[in-house]
Structures are given as structure tokens and as C-alpha cells.
Amino acid sequence: MREVCEKAAFIALGVGVIGGLFLMLLMNDQQAWLRRLLVFAVCAAVGMVLFLMFAALSEILGRQQELDEKLMDLDQRIQKQAPVLEEEWICPQCGTIHSMKVGTCGCGASRPE
Numbered sequence: 001m002r003e004v005c006e007k008a009a010f011i012a013l014g015v016g017v018i019g020g021l022f023l024m025l026l027m028n029d030q031q032a033w034l035r036r037l038l039v040f041a042v043c044a045a046v047g048m049v050l051f052l053m054f055a056a057l058s059e060i061l062g063r064q065q066e067l068d069e070k071l072m073d074l075d076q077r078i079q080k081q082a083p084v085l086e087e088e089w090i091c092p093q094c095g096t097i098h099s100m101k102v103g104t105c106g107c108g109a110s111r112p113e
Contacts, residue, residue, distance in 0.1 A: 002061040009054035016047010 020043025024036045078095045087100050093109035103111050 002058050002065070005054045005058035005061060009051045009058065012050035012054060013047045016050065017044050019047070020044045 020040035023043060024040045027036050027039065088097050089100060089111050090097055091105040091107060091109050092112055094105060094107040096105055096107070098105060098111070100111075105111075
């Protein structure tokens with residue numbers, strides 16, 4: 001999906017610029033050059049906004065994929081940890097193993113009773 005968003009970003013930019021040029025050239029010669037330039041600028045700006053939106057979405061999807069991979073790795077590491085001894089407790093919030101002497105985890109969660 002990330003690759004699709006990257007391609008869509010460049011397509012949107014190209015369509016905006018080329019479409020603006022095409023519309024500018026379709027306008028008849030009796031219209032002012034300033035109006036023709038304004039039509040091109042608006043089309044190019046719309047293409048640029050769409051480009052930025054798709055590029056941002058692509059970046060978000062890429063970072064989400066990285067986070068998903070890290071979470072899966074963390075979940076596998078937690079599952080492989082040694083069983084908890086009677087003198088230990090597992091933080092219900094972050095999964096860290098603590099000695100029974102510790103009453104509060106580093107993440108702020110209290111030891112369950």
C-alpha cells in the first residue's frame with residue numbers, strides 16, 4: 001500500500017502540472033495572459049497538495065509497518081522469557097518482570113495483589 005501511495009503522489013503532481021498546461025493552452029488567445037497563468041497555478045497547486053497528502057500517507061504507512069514489526073518482535077521476546085518465579089511478578093502494563101521487593105514498575109503500574 002505504501003508503494004501505491006508513493007506512485008499516486010507523483011501521478012497527482014504530474015496530472016496537476018500537465019493538466020494546468022493543457023487547460024492554459026485550451027484558453028483562447030483573447031483572454032488575458034494573467035488569467036491563463038492563474039489557471040496553471042491553481043492546477044499545479046492542487047497537484048502539489050495531493051502530492052504532499054499522498055507522500056505523507058506513504059510515510060505514515062511506512063512507519064506503521066516498522067512499529068508493527070517491532071511490536072511482533074517484542075511480543076515474541078516476551079513469550080520466550082523464562083517462567084516467573086514465586087519471588088517475581090510481571091507488570092500488567094508493559095510485561096516487565098520484577099522482584100516482589102519492587103512495588104511499582106518503571107512504566108508507573110503498581111504490582112498486582
